[in-house]
Amino acid sequence: MDKLFYFQKAAEIPCSCGKTHRILTQKTMVDHSLTEQIPSALDQLHLGKKCLIVFDENTYHAAGQKVETILNQEKYKTIPLLLHHNSPTQYLEPDEDTRYQVETSLKYQPDFMIAVGSGVINDLVKFTAHRSHIPYVVVGTAASMDGYPSPGAPMLVNGYKITFEASPPTAIFLDLDVLTKAPLNLLQSGFSDLIGKTTANSDWILRNQLQDEYICHYSWDIVQEALQILWESADQIPQRKSEAVQALSIALLNSGFSMALVGDSRPASGAEHLIAHYLEMISLSRGEKTSLHGLRVGAATLIIHKMYQRFLEEIDSIDWEKITSPHPIRVNKETLQEKFGPLYPLVEKEATQKITSPMVFTDSFKKPGFTNRLRQMISEKLFAIPDVEQALKRSKTPSTFEELGFPQSLVKDSFLFSRFVRSRITILDILDEAGLLEKYIEEFL
Ligand SMILES: [Zn+2]
Ligand SMILES: [Zn+2]
Incomplete structure (x- = not known):
C-alpha cells in the first residue's frame, strides 16, 4: 500500500x-x-x-x-x-x-x-x-x-x-x-492521538483473542502505514513542515476511515481513550480545565504502553481461569457513586455489569501456545511505532499529565475507574481482574 x-x-x-x-x-x-x-x-x-x-x-x-x-x-x-x-x-x-x-x-x-x-x-x-x-x-x-x-x-x-x-x-x-x-498544540494533539492507535488496537486484539470479538485487519493496515510515516516525520512537527503536516493529515484521515470501515470506534479507541474521556468528563463536571483531546490521549498512551509491556512480560503467570470465575472485586457501587458523583446514573448500566459479573471469555486461553500467540499479536500493534516516548519527544509534544495540568489523584482515579464507563473490555479490565492494576499504577504513574 x-x-x-x-x-x-x-x-x-x-x-x-x-x-x-x-x-x-x-x-x-x-x-x-x-x-x-x-x-x-x-x-x-x-x-x-x-x-x-x-x-x-x-x-x-x-x-x-x-x-x-x-x-x-x-x-x-x-x-x-x-x-x-x-x-x-x-x-x-x-x-x-x-x-x-x-x-x-x-x-x-x-x-x-x-x-x-x-x-x-x-x-x-x-x-x-x-x-x-x-x-x-x-x-x-x-x-x-x-x-x-x-x-x-x-x-x-x-x-x-x-x-x-x-x-x-x-x-x-x-x-x-x-x-x-494551525497552532502547534493542535498539530501535536493530532499527533499524540495517533500514537494511541498502538494501544487501542492492542486492546482490540485482546478482545478478539479472549472473547472472539469481530476484528478487521484491513482497518489496521491502512492505519499502520500512516503510523510509519508519522514516526519518520515526528521531528518536523515542531516546525510545522509541510511534508509532516501532510503525513499527519493523511494518518488522521486514515484513522477516521478505519472507524468508517468498521462502523464504530474500535480501531481508534481503547484504554488510552477511556482515560482521556474520564479526565475530561470529571474536569468538565467540576468546571475545570480539560486540555486538548489528543494530548490527553498521548499522555495516557505512554503509561498504558508501559503497562502493556510489563503485562506481556508477566503474561505466562496470568490466571485466566480465575479472571472468568466469580471472585471478589476491588470496587463496589458506593466507591463508583463517590467517584462519578452526579455523573453516576449515566454510567450505572455499564458499571453494574462490570462489578456484578465476571468477564466472559471463550476457552481459547486453554489452547496450547495461547500466550505466545497473544504476545506476538499485541507486540505487532504496540511497536508499530518503534518507540512512542521518543516519538512524542521528537515532536516536542507535552506528554505528561502534570504538563497538562491534571492533579495526580485525579489521574490515578482515571486509571482505576475509567474502565467502568464502557462495557467493551481493555487492558485495564484484565489488569484489574488479575490483581495487577494497583501495582502497575504504583510503578508507572
Ligand atoms: Zn481520539
Ligand atoms: Zn474488514
Whole structure:
C-alpha cells in the first residue's frame, strides 16, 4: 500500500473480515491551494447552491472568510454562522447552546452545510446535518483529530459526552496551506492521538483473542502505514513542515476511515481513550480545565504502553481461569457513586455489569501456545511505532499529565475507574481482574 494512500472517493471494499466495507465520503482532498478548488469540487457533487457555512472566530480567520468569499464569487449563496463561545471552559464545546445555534440557522433552508474547523465544529455540523437529513462537507483547519470521516459525533448532553451515530461528510477538504498555519498544540494533539492507535488496537486484539470479538485487519493496515510515516516525520512537527503536516493529515484521515470501515470506534479507541474521556468528563463536571483531546490521549498512551509491556512480560503467570470465575472485586457501587458523583446514573448500566459479573471469555486461553500467540499479536500493534516516548519527544509534544495540568489523584482515579464507563473490555479490565492494576499504577504513574 502506498504510504500516502487515503480514500479519495467513495468505495466499496469486500474484505477478508467477512464484511463489505463502504466509504461514503464522495470526495476527500489534501492539497496546497485547495480552498480555490472548493467551488468546482462542490459543483461536481451537485449539492445545490445555497449553503450554511459554520465557523467560530478562529476558523473564520483561518479559512472561513476565504471560503465564503470564493463561494460568493462562484454564484453560491452563502449563509454565514459565527458560533459564539458561551461555555465556562476555554474551548468551544458541542453542548446544548452551540447545537441550538446551528439548529436555529436551518430556518434559512440551506441545500447543504459547510463546517469550517476541526474537532467540535465538524462534530456539531455532522450531528445536525445527520438529524436534519442535509448533506455537509468539511473544510479542515487543523490536523488535530481523526474524526473527520468517522461515523460518529461526540456531543455533550447535560455535561456528559455521548457519541451519536452520524453520517460522515460528503466531502473533506484539507488545505495544507491552512493546516500548516494551525497552532502547534493542535498539530501535536493530532499527533499524540495517533500514537494511541498502538494501544487501542492492542486492546482490540485482546478482545478478539479472549472473547472472539469481530476484528478487521484491513482497518489496521491502512492505519499502520500512516503510523510509519508519522514516526519518520515526528521531528518536523515542531516546525510545522509541510511534508509532516501532510503525513499527519493523511494518518488522521486514515484513522477516521478505519472507524468508517468498521462502523464504530474500535480501531481508534481503547484504554488510552477511556482515560482521556474520564479526565475530561470529571474536569468538565467540576468546571475545570480539560486540555486538548489528543494530548490527553498521548499522555495516557505512554503509561498504558508501559503497562502493556510489563503485562506481556508477566503474561505466562496470568490466571485466566480465575479472571472468568466469580471472585471478589476491588470496587463496589458506593466507591463508583463517590467517584462519578452526579455523573453516576449515566454510567450505572455499564458499571453494574462490570462489578456484578465476571468477564466472559471463550476457552481459547486453554489452547496450547495461547500466550505466545497473544504476545506476538499485541507486540505487532504496540511497536508499530518503534518507540512512542521518543516519538512524542521528537515532536516536542507535552506528554505528561502534570504538563497538562491534571492533579495526580485525579489521574490515578482515571486509571482505576475509567474502565467502568464502557462495557467493551481493555487492558485495564484484565489488569484489574488479575490483581495487577494497583501495582502497575504504583510503578508507572
Ligand atoms: Zn481520539
Ligand atoms: Zn474488514
